[in-house]
Amino acid sequence: xTTLTTPTIVALIPARAGSKRVQGxxxxxxxxxxxxxxxxxxxxxxxxxxxxxxxxDGPEIANIARHYRAEVPFLRPSEYAGDxxxxxxxxxxxxxxLKDEGRSFDAFSIxxxxxxxxxxxxxQRAWAQFLAAEGVDSLRAVEKxxxxxxxxxxxxxxxxxxLLLNPIGVPWHSTPYQALPKVYIQxxxxxxxxxxxxxxxxxxxxxxxxxFLTSDTEGFDINDEYDWGYAEELIRRGDxxxxxxxxxxxxxxxxx
Numbered sequence: 001x002t003t004l005t006t007p008t009i010v011a012l013i014p015a016r017a018g019s020k021r022v023q024g025x026x027x028x029x030x031x032x033x034x035x036x037x038x039x040x041x042x043x044x045x046x047x048x049x050x051x052x053x054x055x056x057d058g059p060e061i062a063n064i065a066r067h068y069r070a071e072v073p074f075l076r077p078s079e080y081a082g083d084x085x086x087x088x089x090x091x092x093x094x095x096x097x098l099k100d101e102g103r104s105f106d107a108f109s110i111x112x113x114x115x116x117x118x119x120x121x122x123x124q125r126a127w128a129q130f131l132a133a134e135g136v137d138s139l140r141a142v143e144k145x146x147x148x149x150x151x152x153x154x155x156x157x158x159x160x161x162x163l164l165l166n167p168i169g170v171p172w173h174s175t176p177y178q179a180l181p182k183v184y185i186q187x188x189x190x191x192x193x194x195x196x197x198x199x200x201x202x203x204x205x206x207x208x209x210x211x212f213l214t215s216d217t218e219g220f221d222i223n224d225e226y227d228w229g230y231a232e233e234l235i236r237r238g239d240x241x242x243x244x245x246x247x248x249x250x251x252x253x254x255x256x
């Protein structure tokens with residue numbers, strides 16, 4: 001008799017020390033706790049991960065992560081921590097370091113701290129969908145586009161042309177939104193992939209992706225100060241819920 005085993009998966013939480021659009025966003029308090037604490041909590045409550053590991057170049061961010069019981073077994077090298085550094089660099093480094101230390105995982109999930117309203121149930125739902133999707137390399141969270149590319153333009157000098165052309169019929173820029181093809185945009189809430197796509201294809205997603213549709217505030221992403229203020233307003237109005245935290249708020253002067 002063959003015994004089926006559930007593949008192992010590691011949560012990888014990227015949190016650079018530098019942030020230009022929202023200063024110190026990963027460690028900035030939201031509702032009393034550093035932003036990244038909520039992603040750690042959601043990962044913990046999901047119960048699917050063999051390990052929850054933070055990737056950062058900042059010692060203070062590492063201290064915050066450890067306070068909320070995430071692992072930081074090593075710091076990210078500075079050459080992989082620039083604002084233009086592609087994800088594959090820190091991801092490749094992290095998985096190879098873990099493998100060299102005898103810690104291999106069948107799959108990984110990238111959980112970015114900028115999506116604080118992502119819940120444990122969101123992660124569980126995505127993992128179940130990923131496991132059920134035969135032949136895929138990865139899963140990525142998407143949501144329906146609010147600004148449709150069919151309505152976008154490219155400007156050259158004092159002239160503009162449509163970004164996308166409709167090959168037949170009425171131009172998309174003159175078509176009602178409801179009649180346009182459905183288009184989806186990725187959000188930052190989560191990605192899941194087999195570890196082999198990094199080791200064999202040097203990619204974070206591979207070639208065959210399955211979409212994971214987020215709803216409500218699951219895919220909300222904090223990219224600038226407006227987003228931060230809106231997140232605070234959503235919490236104040238009760239229109240969004242943060243993952244529950246069992247730990248006391250982080251205090252730099254008392255944290256080990």
